[in-house]
Amino acid sequence: MMERIYALAEADIDTFVGTNRANLITLSNLFPKTKLRLHQNVLKILGEDQAVEELMHVLSALEQLCSEYNQLTEAQIIETVRRLRSGQEGSGQPSASDVIIYGIHGKAIQARGRAQQRLVSDFGSCDLCFATGAAGSGKTFIAICLAVKALKAKQVRRIILSRPAVEAGEKLGFLPGEMKDKLDPYLQPLYDALGELIPAPKLKDLMDTGVIQIAPLAFMRGRTLSDAVVILDEAQNTTPQQMKMFLTRLGMNSKMVITGDFTQVDLPRGVPSGLRDALDKLEGIRGIGFVHFGKQDIVRHPLVSAIVERYDEREREAEQS
Secondary structure, eight states, X not given: OEEEEEEXXXXXXXXHHOGGGHHHHHHHHXXXXXXXXXXXXXXXXXXXXXXXXXXXXXXXXXXXXXXHHSOOOHHHHHHHHHHHXXXXXXXXXXXXXXXXXXXGXXXXXXXXXXXXXXXHHHHHHOSEEEEEEOTTSOHHHHHXXXXXXXXXXXXXXXXXXXXXXXXXXXXXXXXXXXXXXXXHHHHHHHHHHHHTTSOHHHHHHXXXXXXXXXXXXXXXXXXXXXSEEEEEOSGGGSOHXXXXXXXXXXXXXXXXXXXXXXXXXXXXXXXXXXXHHHHHHHTTOTTEEEEEEOGGGOOXXXXXXXXXXXXXXXXXXXXXX
């Protein structure tokens, strides 16, 4: 008899074991000469030497599969065991070169439209990318998808997401609670995007350990952001001084993505946008990507395109009158 220990480090535990531990039951049926015991994130395997070693190999392949696709089904387990026993290579999952990442429940997320495809391409070739344009075009979401993909591939050690804490057209007044409670309303869209990509327990663990950090722009001063993907959202609401401060945080083995929409500037009247200032000053520098998203790139509800178009029309009429 042999006893081995397998610790789940990458995959979300609840997703890996399945509802009512259904996936562990499937593995037990496929490996009747072994016994599986789960404690927190550790699997203890007891059984005949050869069967235990084979199951250890299978668990490693399944964890990689679960981590990449954010799901693990009975069919995937059976196919993985069949593939490994027959000596075949591969992930056991159909390949799709245009899939950026798999979100929760195995949802395939792909670049939609030329602008999103261009952002994916520029992210691969540039260390600094600017993505500007229409609301609802997926600028921030695609940037976060690329960041999570880089983290899972161990190309970086952390993700840092930031926003300027500027109220969108209304005064929120005093917000109760500790610092995190006061800042969360500004940062909630970033939490929402991450929640589409990483199961909640795993996301909490990554944030508790600082692997994923979400902070207002004001907290960036003095930091050097190395070995990370850094995303600044709503950058149209930065001042030129703030933008310069943020851009100069870029460290070694890091990438930055700056997103913003000039039609949604909430800065006080007369204060110039740091995003527009940066685009003017940095144009033509090699190694910087510039992607503009138009109304045709909007991927939210179909009415959003019509709403944006009508607002633009009325603003043009007001300027001409």
